[in-house]
Amino acid sequence: MSVSLRHLTCLAALLCSAVPAFSQSSSNGIAAIVNGNVITKSEVRDAVNAQEQMLRMQYQNDPAALQREMATLKATALDGLIDRELVLAEFKRMGAAIKSQWVDDDINGIIRESFKGNREAFVKELAESGMTLKKFRDMREKMMIVQAMRGKQAAEQPPATPAEVEAYYKKNVAKWRSGDMIKISTITVAKFSGEATATPASQKKMAQEIHSKLVKGADFATTAKTYSQDSHAEDGGAWDWMSREQMKPSIANVAFNLKTGGLSSVIDDEAAYIIIACDAIKYGNSKPMSEVRQEIERAISNEKSKAVIDKWMEGLRKKAVIKKNGW
The missing domain is CATH 1.10.4030.10 (Porin chaperone SurA, peptide-binding domain)
Incomplete structure (x- = not known):
């Protein structure tokens, strides 16, 4: 067909x-x-x-x-x-x-x-x-x-009123912004760690327990060195500056919605459970409202x-x- x-x-x-x-x-x-x-x-x-x-x-x-x-x-x-x-x-x-x-x-x-x-x-x-x-x-x-x-x-x-257009623009300005950069740290718990007793359910439980420790004030870098199973674990989970385009969309969407110092929930990725901390973020330039007014009115x-x-x-x-x- x-x-x-x-x-x-x-x-x-x-x-x-x-x-x-x-x-x-x-x-x-x-x-x-x-x-x-x-x-x-x-x-x-x-x-x-x-x-x-x-x-x-x-x-x-x-x-x-x-x-x-x-x-x-x-x-x-x-x-x-x-x-x-x-x-x-x-x-x-x-x-x-x-x-x-x-x-x-x-x-x-x-x-x-x-x-x-x-x-x-x-x-x-x-x-x-x-x-x-x-x-x-x-x-x-x-x-x-x-x-x-x-x-x-x-x-x-x-039709959309000027006030509605302005409010929509302010709420969704990130849609028309380019050049954003972010520094994150991650803790990764693989769904299959190689251990005979490990299952996705048990690994998810571990990730949730790690997340609870972080919420209660545990140091992210120390926790990452202890538990994380990705290539950045030795660096405390820290990554270099990245653009949205350099990241997996599902991860970028979560990371760029965090504020500096923010912590994500446990993300169920394809092969692992991931926790993200936003260490720093630099915003790029946004298109002026006049350039996107018609798009906003349609939305x-x-x-x-x-x-x-x-x-x-x-x-x-x-x-x-x-x-x-x-x-």
Whole structure:
């Protein structure tokens, strides 16, 4: 399957997969019932399939963490499917309809852009993925309904005021700043230390105990020399000045949010648990507000739209009868 079609199929499965009849889902397992409409466990599995494979690779040596992440992923996917059903039900209650031509135009656009206009190749790839053209069309139609209903709620938001723009700029000025430099110290506890009795769980417990010592006033450099398992341990965990670009994004995001003298929580990295201390930070130059005003106005507009949609969705949830089943 082409990358474009795979993306569309996964997205459609998350938002707009058709709801099977109750009798069809009994052997499949029921994840939730929304106003009498069934969401099956297989629908949830379809929605999380791609992300699940990534999580299994990331946490292949940490079964407990994998289980937690998978539970969160499935819960999020199920909530998304429930919200989809609520929106579709509201669309039906309004007596609204979507023009068949709009759906045809949408699918023709996919064929034109992803398959160079070759409809037979498109249908063949659908078949190879176990999907009929009718089912794909139904999924796309429901996706368009959900998008239209959300867009209707978010339409005509008041423009950002000068005060809102200024407040947003001050709060997020780091987004438009370049040249920041930081000096950090780290304590690293490997998830697998090489000891026969060491497990990710026991190593995490050790990292948390080390963190508690630091919070209570233990000297970071001395503690790093005693416990840290990275190449900077002998230096008390100290690193030279680094830019954000020189650091792993997950570490940089934590480090640059610390103040000088600040201490991070225990970071669950891919192969280790890490504690960061910010020793010093030098900020670069920021773009003036006038240069990023339009970007800020769009961001504020998006935030307002999201708030309106969230409030609308909360209202739909309160009026609905929703029953979630356990996994």
